[in-house]
Amino acid sequence: MGETITFWVLAVVSVGAALGMIFSRKAVYSALLLGGVMLCLAVLYAVQEAPFLAAVQIIVYTGAIMMLFLFVLMLVGVDSADSLVETLRGQRVWAGLAGIGFAVLVILAIGNALFVPEPAGLAAATEQAGGNVQALARLVFTRYVFAFEVTSALLITAALGAMVLAHRERLEPKATQKDMARARFAEGDPSPLPAPGTYARNNAIDMPALLPDGSVSELSVNRHIARYDVERGHLPDDPKLAEALKHAVEEEPVTERSHRHEQASSQETDSQAEVTK
C-alpha cells in the first residue's frame, strides 16, 4: 500500500516535471525540473530494492551531472532562448505527433507483454551476499569485471577528450610582470587612478577629488556611480564638482585610461614583433 501511494505521487510529479522541462522557455527552469525528475527516480529506485542505485543516482546525476549542466548553461548564456524560426516547415507538429505515437506504441507494447503477476523480488538474490551493495559488488567484480575494466578506459578517454575540446591555443606569449610594468610606464601615468574626494561634510565615493592645483579630477569617480548620481539628481552642491560628475557621464564608454592602455599594449606588441624580426 505504501509503495502504491509513493509510486503514484512520484509518477505524477516526475511526468509533470518532465513535461515542464521540455516546454519551459528558460533553460535554467528545464535544468531544475530535470533535477526534480532525477530525485523522483532516485526515490523510486529506493522503493524498488535498489538502495545503492538510489544513492548513486543522487550523487552522480543530481550532484555532478546537473551541476555540470548548470555550469555550462551559465557559461554559454542563460538568455540564449530557442529560435522560433522553423528550418523544416511543420517540424514541431510532426514531432509532437511522432512523440505521442511513440509513447502510445511503447505503452501498448508493455501492456500487451506477459509479465509475471507478482515480482520475484530481490530478497533471494541479495540474501546470499548479505546485502544489496555486497551483492552488486560481487557481480561487478566477477561476472562483469571486464565491463568494469573497460569503464576505466572510457572514463580516461572522456577526461582526455574534454581537455582536448576545451583547450585553446595561446597565439601570443603571455605577458610577464616585466612587460606589464613596461606597458604601465609607457602610458605615462604609472600611478593608480586618483581616489575619490573626501571632504569635511562628505566622504562618499561619488565625490570627485580635487587635484593639488585645485582643479577637479574626473578620473576619480567611477563612471557608473556618476551616472547613477546624475540620473537621480544626487549632485554635490559645489557647481564645479557637479559639472565634473556630468562630464564624467558624458565620456565615451572606453575611458581615456584604458584607451591609453590599449595603445601602449599595441605599441608593445609592435616592439615585440620588431624584436622577433
Place this chain on the structure above:
Amino acid sequence: MTTEYLVLSALLFAIGALGVLIRRNAIVVFMCVELMLNACNLAFVTFARMHGNLDGQIIAFFVMVVAAAEVVIGLAIIVTIFRTRRSASVDDANLLKY
C-alpha cells in the same frame, strides 16, 4: 505493480524523445537525452526486481557511468561550438552540411 513502473519509464522516455525533436537549444536537447537514459534505468531496475536477479541493477549502474562520460564530452562539444558560432542553437551548427 511492476507494470506501472514500466509504463512510467516508457512515458518518460517518450517525453524525452519529444523534447529532443522539438527543442532547438543544444543544452536542453542534451537534458532530454539524459531524461531518456534515466527512463531506461528505471526500466532496468524494474526488470531486476521483476526477475529476481541483480543484473538489471548492474546494467543501470553502467548506464550511469556512460552517461556521466557522455555528458562531459557533449557539454565540451557544445562549449566549443558556442565559442566559434556564438550560439547554442542546433540549427546554427551546420558546417558539415555541404
